[in-house]
Amino acid sequence: MSLRYSVVSKTKGMREGALPGEDYVEVGRDMKESEQAAKYLQDAGYDMLNCDNGTYDAWYWSHPPLYMPQNCNLADVEHIKNFVSIPVVAAGRMTPEVAANAIKEGKLDAMGVARQFLADPAWVTKMMASREDEIRPCICCHNGCFNMAHYKGVGNDQDLKDAIHMARCAINAETMQTNVHYIEKTKHPKTVAIIGGGIGGMETARVLKLRGHTPIIYEKSGTLGGVFNAASTPDFKEKDQELLKWYALQMKDLGIEIHLNTEIKDVKDLKADEVVVATGSKARRFSKLPGIERTVEAVEYLEGKPVGDTVLICGGGLTGCEIAYELYLKGKHPIIVEMKDDLIAQKGVCMANSTYLRNFFALHQVPVYLETSLQAVGASNVTLKGKDGKEFDVACDSVIMSVGYIPTPLAEESKHIHLVGDCNGIGNLRTVIWRAYDVAMAI
Template sequence: MFDKLFSPIKINQCEIPNRLAVTAMVANYCNEDGTASDKYIAYHEAKAKGGWGLIITEDYAVNEHAMGYKYIGGLWNDGQIESHKKLTDAVHKYDSKIFAQIYHAGRQSGSLVNGGVQPMAPSAIPCPWLREMPRELTIAEIEQIVEDFGDTALRAKKAGFDGVEVHAAHGYLIAQFLSPYVNKRTDKYGGNFDNRTRFLKEIYENIRAKVGKDFAVTVRLSVVEDMPGGRDMAESRILAKLIEEWGFDALHVSCAVYGDHNRQIVSPMYVSHAWQADLAAEIKKIVNIPVFTVNRINDPRMAESLLEMDKADIIGMGRGSLADPDLPNKAKAGDLQSIRYCIGCLQGCTGALYVGGPITCLVNPSLGEEYKLDYSKVENPKSVLIAGAGPGGLEAARAAAMKGHSVSIYEKREFLGGQFRSAAYPPSKGELANYTTWVTNELEKLGVNIYLNTEVTKELILDKKPDVVIAATGGNPLVPPIKGIDKAHVVTAEDVLLGNVSVGDKIVVAGGGEVGSETAAHLGMQQREVSIVEMRSAICMDLDGVNKYYLKKILNEYEVGAYVNTKVVEILDDGVIVENSQGQFTLAAETVVLALGYKPNNGLTEQLKEIHHNVITIGGALKTGNALDAIKEGFDVGISL
């Protein structure tokens, strides 16, 4: 099935055992001084154990002010080498090879994370996301940074890395010099194409002079920046041929820069799978060195087909490796059902980075915990009864069963997944169902007993006498005391999404958060006349900028109206009275959809505490949250029993 995927390939003198690469992703797992932590080492070791052919680490800073994040690796001084040697030794216990990605963040940084200095760039133009004004680099500073890259590459070699990847993509400093979108200089490092590429050429020459001819040196390049005035494919074709001519050993084709208004460095589920592969294929036609492709490739069969079509030589699955570090080994064994596929939600892998935290993963709650988790069976197994089969309850059941406990799940509805099931219904979110099908398959293998259409009651607990009860009953929709809210044509967003109710052609959605906006998009695509009423100043406020951008594009395309700073006053038989600063007015409505949030459904917890000494409440039954929180809480409780 995977003849090409599991064939070896050489980059310079480094032989990589298969074509699956973990591409560089910021994890924020290192120590603040750039040294490798136990957490960081174990995180990479899990991937090597899982069978990935090549692991490319995140963004190693070339000097102490080059960092775009506070807890990334660094090799700007010799004192950092020892800890990263422990990393490469850990990876080399397996067949995997490991490259250090080296970079300078340039303007895509800030004084809070880069040692307290003003960011620097080719020109004084702020990053769209970070917005801190950068200082234009002097010629002398540019020359010093060139030396820093070479010195960092040499330290990477001393630390046992099999190669380095020069990060010239994603809007970081080298990409800034390459791009007329950012580089407005008129000296020898700006203006025409040869001047803008000079910085990268000098960096390569400096690295090669210091590491020697047999050490693998590759480059990651955004061939399309997706920004007005940014570098385009026509220029990148020229640059690709130069990159090979200079002597780089492989070319990693990527796209984009920081900002919400492009298909993104890390694409959300709104973007098609493997959308960058055709760009890599264009580059592959004109160079002879190995070419990587990446982005929204989450299935080994998808990867194999790209190799068969000669789109690329190596397939990057960064986020896929977060969701399942064991993906290569499972694919090689033909066990595709056991692969925990990335769903493209971006909630843990990029969402945490926006606030400076370490990455997590919605579908893989063990991510970042590899260094301290113990999966050995308990000596005294318990009987564990879980009330509720939402994502938190399902994950608690999986973790507890892995530890050897006898686990039963009771769900009052006829399906597993809870509110996460309806979350897969809005446009572009169908992959959310992958998690529910995966965890269901795992629970079957683990022998977990599942009872549907069965509500947990005091009588059931007294009859079954479990050692532990986990209340994972989720939340109930908020139904505020609005006049007319009990009318028959007033329905919940979940019932609309699941098709439990029929709706009219004129619809008002009360609530413009994530659930309300996605439900409105779902209805808009059915060509209904939809309006959102939101009390806050904007819709989609609880979404990150990238997902918000794509969801609002759908809402705009399907002409969904939005009334912000507006509240629902009364629901009529044929409309909704609303109020804002302009006064009261009526919106026609045959159906009113409530998406006003949730409140904890913790009534069962209060009842059971009267008769049971060990009741643990998790997820939405404890406090309002999301699936990321619920799955992590469920896993933590289950694994610790």
């Protein structure tokens, strides 16, 4: 009988987790206590310890998001193995190469993996056959497998369907949903024009091709990937970059016809049986905000537009917080302004991801202004309005706007025109991919 065992609680207080490298006093189970507890569990008859770290107060150790280091729990698990004779397993963003070396050296007995199997059930088979580039990577987003959203005043903002159907996958619509998402060959092959080569467009094309249709992608830029190209640029999003490569390989291996640098302005220009519109969205723009011309859009920054040393991010949702996180890692000084009473107060973002970012900003004393709005942007400062209605100035070199997006469909939904991705409604990677799969199955 195996036991899921948290080696160290990584907890410094009630609802206060400790981050990697943080100097803190453990209030939960520390390593000394864990050494003794592991022996007790072995003596009680457990056959194996399946180990990680953390508690619900530090859930980013148990279910590491993309911000956590790979193999983040390995050192502590290796230490515990010295105190028991039963097999010890390490889980938590484990990489096969590091795990194999630890096993070879006798420091570990096995590697625990869950989420990668949800993204690609055949990943081990592909790895053994030296086909690693064919593995659909887990990107540690938790949008499908553990999307319990927690923020101030809300214990768990989650749909009931998600609560009773955990262990699905944002990037693999078939996982735990084969009753609704499965490849069924069509009896009536069609030519389907897809306007937009982002993730939604590529997923639609992939499923259509597997079903026996002939999809044709028209992309106005010179690269596939859409806005996900910009979203994947931070160094900590290496798995997002792998996902883009996986989709590009799928397009190549399936022989899907692609027209880059081709902008479609009217669906009537297309000769196709069906049309899929996957034209994405545009940034919401506060055109009447004084000084708006001095600001940088989130996508512009992610695409490489330079910013100064002290950077104010207007918008404390997931995108804004990830930008602030990256800026801090680069040695800059981010400031976050958010109108709501908490950061990342949105459904669909797992508490492991959101709590990590909130704790990171608190630990590193990143200025966060909640229930505060941006009133004006000056040459070297901004004017903000707080909850009390009073205005005040904050000095900064640059302002990044991250205040959401507006769908930009090229055409309306109709019998033979189908909308996919953010042009159908602003969401996340899960809503994009699952919707694309649904549309491809319905054609």
